[in-house]
Amino acid sequence: MTKSMTDVICPFCGTLCDDLEISLSDDGKKILDVYNACAIGAEKFLHSQAKDRITRPRLQQADGTWKEISYDEAAEYAAQMLSKAKKPIMYGWSSTNCEAQSVGHEIAEMVGACVDNTAAVCHGTTLIAVQDIGLPSCTLGEIKNRADRVIFWGCNPAHAHPRHMSRYSWVPRGFFTGKGHKSRKLVVVDPRVTDTAKLADIHLQIEQGRDYELLNALRVALNEEWLPDTVAGIPKEKIREVAEVLKSGRFGIIFFGMGVTQTLSKNHNIDEAIALTKHLNEFTKYSIMPMRGHYNVTGSGEVLAWQFGFPYSVDLTRGFARYNPGDTSTIDLLSRGEADAVFVIASDPGAHFPISCVRQISKLPSVCIDPHMTPTAGVCKLHVPVAFVGVETGGNAYRMDNVPIDMRKVVDAPEGMLTDEEFLTKIRDRVKKLKGAA
Amino acid sequence: MGKITLNLISGRSIQQGVAMEGGKEKPLYTKACGIIEMDSSDLKKLGIWKNSNVRVTSSYGNVVVKAIETTQGPHPGVGFIPMGPWANSVVNPNTYSTGMPTFKGTPVEVEPAMNEPIFDSVELVQKKCRGEI
Numbered sequence: 295m296t297k298s299m300t301d302v303i304c305p306f307c308g309t310l311c312d313d314l315e316i317s318l319s320d321d322g323k324k325i326l327d328v329y330n331a332c333a334i335g336a337e338k339f340l341h342s343q344a345k346d347r348i349t350r351p352r353l354q355q356a357d358g359t360w361k362e363i364s365y366d367e368a369a370e371y372a373a374q375m376l377s378k379a380k381k382p383i384m385y386g387w388s389s390t391n392c393e394a395q396s397v398g399h400e401i402a403e404m405v406g407a408c409v410d411n412t413a414a415v416c417h418g419t420t421l422i423a424v425q426d427i428g429l430p431s432c433t434l435g436e437i438k439n440r441a442d443r444v445i446f447w448g449c450n451p452a453h454a455h456p457r458h459m460s461r462y463s464w465v466p467r468g469f470f471t472g473k474g475h476k477s478r479k480l481v482v483v484d485p486r487v488t489d490t491a492k493l494a495d496i497h498l499q500i501e502q503g504r505d506y507e508l509l510n511a512l513r514v515a516l517n518e519e520w521l522p523d524t525v526a527g528i529p530k531e532k533i534r535e536v537a538e539v540l541k542s543g544r545f546g547i548i549f550f551g552m553g554v555t556q557t558l559s560k561n562h563n564i565d566e567a568i569a570l571t572k573h574l575n576e577f578t579k580y581s582i583m584p585m586r587g588h589y590n591v592t593g594s595g596e597v598l599a600w601q602f603g604f605p606y607s608v609d610l611t612r613g614f615a616r617y618n619p620g621d622t623s624t625i626d627l628l629s630r631g632e633a634d635a636v637f638v639i640a641s642d643p644g645a646h647f648p649i650s651c652v653r654q655i656s657k658l659p660s661v662c663i664d665p666h667m668t669p670t671a672g673v674c675k676l677h678v679p680v681a682f683v684g685v686e687t688g689g690n691a692y693r694m695d696n697v698p699i700d701m702r703k704v705v706d707a708p709e710g711m712l713t714d715e716e717f718l719t720k721i722r723d724r725v726k727k728l729k730g731a732a
Numbered sequence: 733m734g735k736i737t738l739n740l741i742s743g744r745s746i747q748q749g750v751a752m753e754g755g756k757e758k759p760l761y762t763k764a765c766g767i768i769e770m771d772s773s774d775l776k777k778l779g780i781w782k783n784s785n786v787r788v789t790s791s792y793g794n795v796v797v798k799a800i801e802t803t804q805g806p807h808p809g810v811g812f813i814p815m816g817p818w819a820n821s822v823v824n825p826n827t828y829s830t831g832m833p834t835f836k837g838t839p840v841e842v843e844p845a846m847n848e849p850i851f852d853s854v855e856l857v858q859k860k861c862r863g864e865i
Contacts, residue, residue: 306753334749341754358858418831450804454744485741486807502739502810503837552743556835560828587744607831623831645756645817645853648825648833649793649860652817656861667757669817672854673861 297322303701304335305389305684308586308694309434309458311335316704325685325705332456339704341666342682348667349708351678360677365712365720368678372637372661373724376405379635379659381611385624386641386663388412388588391689391701394714395590395597398639401722404729406611408633410624411594412587412641413606419555420584421595421605422619423564430571432547432581433695434461439468443543445481447567448505448553449585452489458585463549464493470544479539483508484553496536501527506559509566512537513573541577551585586694588641589684593692628654636674639663640683640714644670663714680714681707689715735843736778738770738811740790741836742819745803752816756853765816766850768842769802774809780844787845788813788822790838795821795856796848811840817853821860 302314315329316339325343328336351368352360363371376382384407387395402409413421437444444463451458459465464475471477482494485502500508504526511525515537521530540546548571554563567582574580586592595605602608604617607624620626624643627633628651636655644652645668655673662674671677681687686707692698707713712720751764768788775782782801787794788811795818802812813819815835824834851859859865 306749333746334753337750337753344755414831415833415835422830450743453746453749456746485810486802486804486812488804491804499807502741553836556832557837558828558834560830560832560834619831620827620829623827625825625827625831625833626829629825629827642756644857645752645820646815647820648823649817649821649857650825651833652820652857653861656858666755667854669756669853669857672757672858 296320296326299702299704301702302704303684303691303699304331305589305682305691305701306335306338307455307589308592309455309461310589310691310693310699311457311461312699318705323705334456338682339685342685347708348677348679349711351676353676354674365678365717368676369717369720369724371676372721373728375635375659375661376401376407376637376721377725377728379405381627381633382407382635382637383624383627383633384409384637384639385414385643386412386639387594388591389640390683390714391590391687391691392593392597393689394683394718395594396601397715397718397722399597399601401718401725402610404725406613407637408622408624408627409598409608409610411598411606412591413595414624415646416552416587416591417555417584418606418619418623419561420564422561423568426561426565427568429568430575430581431583431695433697434463434693437547438462438466438471440470440545441547442471442478443481443540443546444478445483445540445546445548446490447483447548447550449549449551450484450488450490451549451585452493454551454587455585459490463547479543481536481539496539498528498532498536503557505554505557505563506566508533509563509570512540513570516541516573516577540574543578546574546578546580548580548582549585550582583695590691592694592696593690593698596692596696625651634658636660638670638674642668642670644668644673663717678717679711680717681711683714687713734779735841736774738774738840738842739809740788740811740813740822740838740840742813742815742823743836745814748814748816759852761816762850762852765814765853766818767798767800767813769804769812770799770842771805771808771810772801773806774811775799775801778842778844785845785848785850786842787848788840788842790822790824790840792824792838793821796845796850798850799842811842817857821856
């Protein structure tokens with residue numbers, strides 16, 4: 295009979311589902327199947343078992359071939375690179391645990407690096423807006439039990455957070471929401487008729503990039519003041535109808551995603567979304583929450599914030615922490631050609647940065663720490679595969695509502711492989727020696 | 733057959749997520765992300781069959797992807813390339829001092845490119861970095 299492990303935490307998205315069941319082989323060494331997870335989460339667990347997995351660090355040669363080296367040699371290479379650089383970037387951190395992030399920050403402090411996480415291309419602008427005007431938020435449990443008005447603005451959880459709606463925001467029957475989705479009104483704002491929009495009571499098919507205007511128009515409608523005939527492609531009657539729906543709830547929640555953070559108005563969109571939330575609180579109770587992508591991008595922001603005071607784009611090159619997105623942010627450092635080494639961990643800028651920035655990474659001394667073969671690994675000089683966090687090692691991660699959850703180790707990593715934390719500790723100890731601190 | 737102009741957005745699709753976790757060097761990732769989802773009316777305007785290769789060009793670069801009929805439409809005038817190196821070959825990298833590139837809302841031109849290849853993710857990024865394409 296196969297063994298089964300319950301209450302496993304899924305290390306994919308910010309929903310951080312904690313109810314997975316995994317069936318294991320008799321000796322407990324192999325994952326056979328994954329239950330309760332979404333398609334993406336299940337694939338993450340199953341892919342860790344791939345036969346063609348890379349298990350040793352490798353240096354990329356001039357002709358594009360790879361030369362296998364040991365973890366010690368890899369740590370030496372990374373330590374030398376970081377110690378020699380004047381302005382290294384240490385980017386990523388979102389798909390690893392808080393323990394590893396903390397060790398990484400020690401290295402960053404010693405070498406004077408610019409530390410940034412994937413919020414840079416995700417919810418970075420949200421963090422700017424939160425610093426502007428605050429964030430009235432709550433936990434996902436409160437939403438499950440109380441929310442009767444749910445707004446998804448510029449996000450598509452049916453694809454990006456597949457179990458979010460069924461676990462917390464739309465389907466579940468909570469204490470005050472006994473009829474599940476029948477006790478909720480779902481409003482979706484998206485320029486496409488997304489699979490989330492297809493479930494909505496009201497879908498506002500907004501003109502792309504006009505979020506600020508529509509958010510503002512909803513506030514005007516709340517005040518029952520004059521509106522033009524259409525705003526962002528939505529007729530004023532519809533806007534007034536939605537304002538009434540929002541007002542009439544007992545507890546509402548606005549979830550927002552990349553549709554507002556990545557369009558031209560960026561942080562101003564979110565300023566306005568938070569202002570709308572504040573405005574709605576004059577009529578009833580409302581909260582707002584960013585739909586965080588990576589399972590521990592929230593944790594990276596938390597750890598950076600308690601260690602250095604800022605949640606992302608932290609520049610330690612002067613020996614103290616500076617924060618100025620647009621100046622100290624990774625995309626801008628790369629675009630201006632200011633960085634002289636790139637250290638990537640637990641993320642894939644090669645696939646998810648604009649190509650001009652990736653080109654810049656490929657010209658610099660670079661290290662990529664990632665269990666997978668990725669486009670980043672393809673352009674970096676050194677690729678260090680590590681154990682999968684949440685599958686082959688535990689550790690702490692923060693859910694999108696800032697609730698910390700301890701992940702569980704399910705199986706052992708392949709023989710001889712290190713975890714992020716172990717490999718970073720090796721680099722840290724070596725950097726200490728190089729910098730004469732030990 | 734000619735050229736049409738679209739407003740390009742990018743983002744997650746579940747196929748992109750699954751393929752990404754399955755390995756970005758694998759063909760499934762190219763199948764999930766090396767595409768542009770277009771409204772059927774835009775395909776008609778362009779005068780091509782669905783599932784044919786097209787070249788997408790913006791002020792910031794160009795890339796060859798497969799044009800497919802949208803799965804989450806209608807959205808005439810809007811093109812969608814799932815997040816990944818194909819989308820990032822053409823998106824606007826300007827952050828306007830926020831640290832965030834403008835991933836959504838890039839004006840692009842789409843034209844047929846029947847016989848041009850779609851590269852896999854690692855190859856595409858490596859070739860772009862070496863200036864070969």
